Amino acid sequence: MPRTLLRAASALLLTLTALNTPTAYADDTAAPVEVTVNARAALATVPETGIGANHAIWDTHLGSDETADRLKDAGVKLLRYPGGSYSDIYHWADHTAPGGYVAPGTDFDTFMRGVRRTGAQAMVTANYGTGTAEEAAAWVRHANVTKGYGITYWEIGNENYGNGHYGAAWEADDHPDKSPAEYARHVVAYSDAMKAVDPAIKVGAVLTTPANWPDAIVAEGDAGSWNEVVLSTAGAKIDFVILHWYPGALDRVGHVPDMIHLTREQIARHAGPDAGRISIAMTEFNTGSSSNGTNTQPGALAAADSYATLLANGVFTVDWWNVRNGIGAVTEVEGHTDYGDFGLLSSAACTSDGSVCEPPLNTPFAPYYALRMMRAFARPGDQFVGAATDEPALSAHAVRRPGGDLAVLLINTSSGTSHPVTIDYEGYTPAAGPPTVLTHTNGATSITTTATGSATAQTLPPLSLTTLVLHPESPEAGHPGAPGQPTASNVTATTATITWPRATAGSRPIAKYELHHRLGAVSEQLGETGGTSFAVDNLKPGTRYTVNVIARDSGGGLSWSSPPLTFTTTTPATSSCTARLSIQSDWASGYVGAIDITNDGAPVNGWTLTFSWPRSWQSLGSGWGGVWTEDGRDVKVVNESGNGTLATGASTSIGFVGDYTGPNVLPSVFKLNGTVCTSGPM
Template sequence: MPRDRTHRRTRTRRRIVAGAVAALLAGAGAGALALSADAAPAVAVTVDAGISLGTVPSSGVGLNTAVYDTYMNDASAASLMKAAGIRQLRYPGGSVADAYHWKTHTVTGGSWAAPGTDFDHFMATAKKVGAQPIITANYGSGSPQEAADWVKYANVDKGYGIKYWEIGNEVSGNGYYGSKWEVDNHADKSPREYAKNLLAYAKAMKAVDPKVRIGAVLNTPGSWPDGVKASGDAADWNNTVLSIAGKSVDFVIIHWYPGGSSTADLLKSPARIAGVTSAARSLINKYAGSHAASVKIAVTETSSAQSPSQTSQAAALFAPDTYMNWLEQGAVNVDWWDLHNGPGKPTTVHGETDYQDGGVLSVGSCSGGTCEPARETPFATYWGIRSLTALARPGDTMVKASSAGPSVAVHAVRTGNGGLNVMLINKNPQNTAQVSLSYTGYTPARGTVRTVSYTKGGTGLVTATRGTAAAQTLPPYSITTLQLRPASAASRAEAPSPAPTPTAAAKVAPASGTIGTRAQASAAGVPVGRPDRSDTAGDLASTGMGSAVTYSALGGLLALAAGSVLVLRMRRGRGSHAR
């Protein structure tokens, strides 16, 4: 009897191997075979490289800095920002900007300015990072003359060439609608008064340097107090401000903290960005007249601060998804809140300690008996932002990409050298995701592909060669970017033309030639294709990607038919916003 059982086991193994080989031969054109007894249906991802969503702005990936941050100018912080591809730094902070006097480096009211964080020290750090500054002029306790003097000092006396200037922070938080967190010493705190003063600021500042661009503070469409009309007002804040100043401003300012009671809510929220952008663009079109097309949208604050996750993996996944959704919708920049912040009350999110710290780098302090890692240790959010360096550089072309499953987000970019990078974000905290990818307007090279990934608990980006352009297995709660090469020179002739408008994707015919040479700005951060460390295994059967193992080599399984043994190696609440 034992011998009979041995024969049956042998026959069963042969049938399994034969079936596997037959399946491979039947589907050899797909170039891959997934073996899994319990694999979920693959999520279909489609990339249309012929539909342009615009180019990546030179200042697209930004970060907030604040004058009360003692460690703002640490050399290690500058190095980490540069490596993360940070292209814009906002100064002097959030609400503190409406109390900060740049000449004296002092603050009106309850905040303070740390030593060594004055404007010139900030500019020295911005230069080290290779980032453009965006400055928030003091509306709450300042004046048009103070702002004009700042422009003169920055651009005329020092030659810094600072282009973007916001007039105030969240000015509608001045108590006019009931809640007050913003300094505003004007007797009249209405949107009419803000618009009138905004014009005065713009006139004074442009008289010094006509090249500066002036931004107006809006309430985020769909978020309080958007739509609220105070007693005696004919319209809400946004409509009132733009009806008066819409033809004079160069950009509008949105702060986006989507919140949600769960990490799942947080990770769904980037899908709402298209609607927020559309609402803002409608207001601009309504009031800016012929000037409307040139008025930009700047998202000068965003983060996961209103959600349960701030330093844990959900926030890391949210960050690149948020940046890319805004940029694909035409935003000129997106600035994360912020470089350093400090811990709140630590909690546990999906098995990870979340320090409730709004910064991307640790300050090394303790709260409630729980201590953060050493100062300047990157949190998961930092690595989420840095993942963008594997996807895109300024001047690259964002293209249309879509996912058939809500648990997988996708973004794609055509690079200046003819490549196509595809970022896949698995939002499921427990399960791997099988993904099947299809392409139009681009033909990827066959074989395994280079990937750059960030996974839960990681301390850096990891590069590997695994999967194919058509099939990938994504670890739970992970970011994986495929860096694809074209199958032939013919693919380079399929480059998309720029979208005619920033809010609507336009189908374009294949263009001749290659995509134009991308902008080679200084301090580019980590170049695409140069992650900070590599995975030397490079073995598809041992990548740790779960129970489904993908083989793209026909010879491997043909050898099994000759008797080889098949072995599967499974492998921001308001209070934290620096008010």
């Protein structure tokens, strides 16, 4: 964690009261918003460790019973220690952090007492910056052998790319060599030493987050970016990777699916055999935007939206920074005082001149209620399913529960408009009658529970979190079990073979399997079969597909969806042209790309190359080697006077600067004079 977010222990005092009274919302009501919940589009299963938070050794009240009870009430199931950048100066055995402040009553065993009272698991960050593998192994021995705490998750360092190697330096690092290669070599040594003590632990390595500095930057002397080098060297020795995300705005949740997809691609490409076993943890997350509200309702809405999206995309824990943080820049946000505090609970801190003080100690801030709503909405073992709206100010998430219930989380970010919504369900029929409705509104100090509206029609107050809990129209007992994890093989530009483990039959035999492809909020059935493999055709070249398999029995009973399978089709194996994109340099918000074009067909006199940016946050900065134009996401390059003629087998090269403000999914489909080329990275 950057040190700018760390607060002195003097900011951490006092007792509990309510935060604010609810703000009455305006009567402005918009036209109904369409919400689609698609039970056929299964996503990840909610993990036991999903809702997490960070503790810090400079927080005097880290180990108090009231703190533990508050966190338990919020549904926190994982607590990280010893706290951000302090991890790389902290020595657990004598409870010191040279250069930093260590509050009394925050030692490791006190932390673990609080963890147990909370009913959570621990995530411990071993000191890489000023520590040793031997020190980390001794910590494992104390925790799991001497004390019997059974701590599974151990990180090696915190944000170690911030050690000055790329310019900025906030993370302590005593190693003369501050390269990713040196960090990776030590990760191997730490893992070996720690697992020699307890082979059951899981070890995590620090990665950069896609499109967040210094992701993709290759420093002088390095063989690749931080992630490439760390995964290539240490991939065989780690069990999970660590991302941190401070988006700095409240509207970046749309970046999450690509952020996680690109991380998985890097793991698969660089971490060696069996890379699929490596999972992803978001061990620090916060909105990172004090001006937009860190502890008022906008921050809570962004928190719930991000937690749900990250968990739906398979991250096994999302850990809020942090439990208490201290007062920052004080502003008014949506009618309430925002203290610029990145914590869940008030520290009762005051500004330096004493003119403004936070509420009494342990008063919950708005993001605390976001976690409480997440606890009510998505329970461990629930399965996320597809949900979406047609209104940018509203977002939707849904989970299917064992036993057949469905929960839908609806988020209204409009500050003055209550939105009526109509909800359509695919692959699920809710029972008649009003659902259970849980609501948290701007300034509220509790979550209300009512039975109102219907499963298909609700009205969402401004700046609100709303969860509907629905029962199925008919019992699901006796239905088939869900098919297992599908896999893809023989993937070409237009075809793929999908195979899956057979589902367990219920009270009736399984009649067939249906293969569904997710198209935004809805699904398209690609086909059905009585077997456990299906050849799909008519696919688009260079396109990412997500599919699920559902079993149907002889009486029409449906199973839950299989886990999702995501695969990307190739470009044609043969074509009259080849276009290969390579990246010359990258600075985490833009890159220089080169496209080598080869004419593999008849001679060409005049050419036009076209492609599209995969995402709205990508654009053209400049280009050369042709006449470049951009229309929305579509890019066109027309030859210059000197390179328009391409004989059979001839090539030409063009280049460009591409800008991006989110995960940089590279274009993969290039057309020369309207023909799709064979393409791929060089």
